[in-house]
Amino acid sequence: MRLVLDPDPADAYARVPLPVAHWADQVFDWLEMTPVDSRARRRRFTTGQWAVVAHIADEDWLIIWQEKDDDVALVLYLGEDLR
DSSP states (O other): OEEEEOHHHHHHHHHSOHHHHHHHHHHHHHHHSSSOOGGGGSEEOTTSOEEEEEEETTEEEEEEEEEETTTEEEEEEEEEOOO
16 A cells, blocks of 8 residues: 655654654554554544554553545554543
8 A cells, every 4th residue: 555644644753753653654554554554453433543552751642543545544644542
């Protein structure tokens, strides 16, 4: 699958702490696999979007992505899990 980041996650990726960037790189690798690695599909929203979460340096981090019809994994959010 091809990976595409919306502008907000792309900007966020440049600002996150290095350990979070390493985790995000790992998740991005999962999304580029065919089929997508099951670790990227553990939490699904009713909207069809998926969430990948991690606890890094005493904070919860979140990546939200969605599979598009043209074999694209579109990353919609990368940042702190604020719930």
